[in-house]
Amino acid sequence: MLLKDIRETFVNFFKTNDHQIINSSSLVPDNDPSLMFTNSGMVQFKNFFTGIEKSKVKTAVTSQKCVRAGGKHNDLDNVGYTARHHTFFEMLGNFSFGDYFKEEAISLAWQLLTKEFKLPKEKLLVTVFHEDFEAINLWKKCANLSDDKIIKISTSDNFWSMGPVGPCGPCSEIFYDHGPSVSGGPPGSPDEDGDRFVEIWNLVFMQYEQMPDGTRIDLPKPSIDTGMGLERIAAVLQGKHDNYDTDLFKKLIEKSADFSNTDPYGNKNIHHRVISDHLRSASFLIADGVMPSNEGRGYVLRRIMRRAMRHCHLLGCEEPHLYKIFPSLLQQMGDAFPELIERKSLIENALKEEETRFKLTLDRGLKLLNEELAILEDKKLFSNFWNKVKLEKVSLKKEKKITKKDIKEINKFCNVTKKIFLNLDKRSRDNPTISFKSLKILVCIKNIHLIKIYCISKNC
Numbered sequence: 001m002l003l004k005d006i007r008e009t010f011v012n013f014f015k016t017n018d019h020q021i022i023n024s025s026s027l028v029p030d031n032d033p034s035l036m037f038t039n040s041g042m043v044q045f046k047n048f049f050t051g052i053e054k055s056k057v058k059t060a061v062t063s064q065k066c067v068r069a070g071g072k073h074n075d076l077d078n079v080g081y082t083a084r085h086h087t088f089f090e091m092l093g094n095f096s097f098g099d100y101f102k103e104e105a106i107s108l109a110w111q112l113l114t115k116e117f118k119l120p121k122e123k124l125l126v127t128v129f130h131e132d133f134e135a136i137n138l139w140k141k142c143a144n145l146s147d148d149k150i151i152k153i154s155t156s157d158n159f160w161s162m163g164p165v166g167p168c169g170p171c172s173e174i175f176y177d178h179g180p181s182v183s184g185g186p187p188g189s190p191d192e193d194g195d196r197f198v199e200i201w202n203l204v205f206m207q208y209e210q211m212p213d214g215t216r217i218d219l220p221k222p223s224i225d226t227g228m229g230l231e232r233i234a235a236v237l238q239g240k241h242d243n244y245d246t247d248l249f250k251k252l253i254e255k256s257a258d259f260s261n262t263d264p265y266g267n268k269n270i271h272h273r274v275i276s277d278h279l280r281s282a283s284f285l286i287a288d289g290v291m292p293s294n295e296g297r298g299y300v301l302r303r304i305m306r307r308a309m310r311h312c313h314l315l316g317c318e319e320p321h322l323y324k325i326f327p328s329l330l331q332q333m334g335d336a337f338p339e340l341i342e343r344k345s346l347i348e349n350a351l352k353e354e355e356t357r358f359k360l361t362l363d364r365g366l367k368l369l370n371e372e373l374a375i376l377e378d379k380k381l382f383s384n385f386w387n388k389v390k391l392e393k394v395s396l397k398k399e400k401k402i403t404k405k406d407i408k409e410i411n412k413f414c415n416v417t418k419k420i421f422l423n424l425d426k427r428s429r430d431n432p433t434i435s436f437k438s439l440k441i442l443v444c445i446k447n448i449h450l451i452k453i454y455c456i457s458k459n460c
Contacts, residue, residue: 001117003234003248007063007336010092010228013112014061019094022060024337027067027288028297036297037067037285041093042204042225048097049167049206049223058099063230064091065337067281069300076304080274080311083195083235083242087304088281090230098221102135102205105224107142109174109203117237123177125149125197127187129158129170135205139172151188160204160225167219168210174201176236195241201228244273248332252276255328260315271311278308279322279351283329286347287339292354302354309358320355323348 001009015021025044029035032046041064047053069076069087078085094108113119126145128135130152139145161168175187175197184194207222231243238246244253250264253272257264264272285301292302305322312321326348334341 001234001237003230003246004332004336006117006234006237007090007092007230009116010112010230011061011063013116014059014094014108017108019059019061020057022057022062024062024064027065027285028290036300037069038064039066039068040064041066041091041227042095045095045097045225046162049162049225055097058097060095060097062091062093062095063336064093065284066091067285069281069304076307079277080270083244084198084229084232086231086243086277086280088277088284092228092230092233093226094224095226096224098223101207101222101224103138103142105203105205105226106135106138106172109201109226110143113174113201117233119176119236123179125151125175125177125186127151127153127158127173127175129172130154132158132170132172132205135170135172151186153188157187160202160206161210163210165210165212167206167208167223168216169205169207169222171202171204173199174203176200178241182241198232198236200233200236202226244276249273249276251328251332252279252325255325256315256321259321259324260312260317262315268315271315274311275308275322275325278304279325279329280333282308282322282351283326283340283347284337286350287337287343291350305351305354306358309355310362312355313359313362320352320359322355323351326351 011021022044025038027038029038029043032043035043038044041062042049044062044064045055045060048055065088067088076087079087094105096105113124114121121143124143124145126139126143126149128139128150136150136152139150158171158173159168160171173187177186178196178198180196182194182196183191184196185191186197187199204225204227205222206225207219208216209219210216231246231249234246234248235241235243240246243249253269253276254264256272256275257268260268262268262272282301282305285297285304290297290301292298292305294302308322315321326344330340330344340347
């Protein structure tokens with residue numbers, strides 16, 4: 001099942017179960033100044049849950065575009081190196097605003113997974129908050145799960161809260177088991193960070209309100225908020241262990257490889273993974289009105305773009321690369337998100353201009369860096385040499401006759417080393433026995449492997 005088909009199946013399933021389809025909101029939240037970006041499906045409904053606004057619908061379904069690249073949820077540095085980290089992702093979700101609660105939420109989730117997506121029941125297990133006995137009994141009733149498939153978790157992993165005060169409640173996470181051939185243990189075990197058990201859906205049962213003194217009271221209308229990562233469920237349904245092996249990412253990765261004339265799945269794969277993920281983030285952020293800058297959201301966007309551009313550089317790309325891949329993204333996601341089509345020229349121009357600017361900056365920086373590295377290398381070599389040589393005060397009478405060739409080599413050596421020496425910090429230059437000011441003669445190098453320098457000072 002292709003990613004776009006999974007999205008469509010999810011949305012249509014809940015539509016047939018009396019949910020209103022709500023379009024994805026902007027990546028720039030319009031109701032929460034505390035958030036840099038929309039980072040989950042419930043953000044656009046936050047005021048409904050807090051009671052600030054009254055929802056016009058009782059139930060809803062969305063495929064919400066999300067970005068996590070700053071603040072509390074910052075996955076930027078992990079992208080490309082793990083199987084499931086993204087800066088941009090889609091959050092599939094169904095919501096109840098005081099309408100249905102736990103039983104229907106659990107029943108609908110089980111129907112979708114086992115009947116619509118046809119996942120084997122024996123591959124599924126769930127976690128619940130250890131005090132949520134109602135959820136435990138409902139999983140047994142609705143899904144016929146045995147006790148060993150219902151894992152009780154006592155930590156905040158299975159208790160969701162909007163903040164220190166406000167709506168909160170226990171949650172139940174649904175996991176898919178890839179089987180013993182994949183390393184990792186079940187949730188709650190020491191090996192839970194492995195890839196065998198993958199969380200695919202989180203059902204939040206919003207039933208309390210947290211008070212300033214830490215106490216909780218029952219909400220008059222308990223609600224449901226769920227979140228399923230589209231990229232994660234796509235990997236499961238396509239028989240993959242890595243989100244970047246799914247159809248959408250493979251097409252972006254292969255397009256990046258085509259334009260850079262590199263292997264999409266060889267040792268350059270990490271570069272292509274970063275580029276494909278960051279292209280999505282940048283394109284959607286620009287479509288939602290964010291432009292690269294040196295502050296706020298624009299700065300985060302610039303960081304995302306330049307991280308992708310650095311990987312383009314590592315691929316050996318001499319010309320702007322990202323904007324060439326954008327048409328492939330447009331083809332894959334334009335139908336679901338028409339803002340990409342509407343702002344096609346803006347996105348392409350912004351990508352091209354930023355990468356052109358970045359390459360100029362990078363070229364200048366690399367030139368300066370190479371110059372500094374050359375100096376540092378010279379300093380390092382001279383320092384190592386200086387520490388190894390044997391300094392001795394001797395008389396000319398004890399030395400062999402100095403030839404013109406010797407003098408020429410000595411002068412050459414002096415000119416080079418003096419330049420380096422003068423660039424060293426003062427501590428390195430200080431020497432009670434000898435300085436270049438008192439240096440009169442350096443007698444020739446006897447052999448290239450064993451070096452002796454004989455110094456004649458004014459006082460010799």
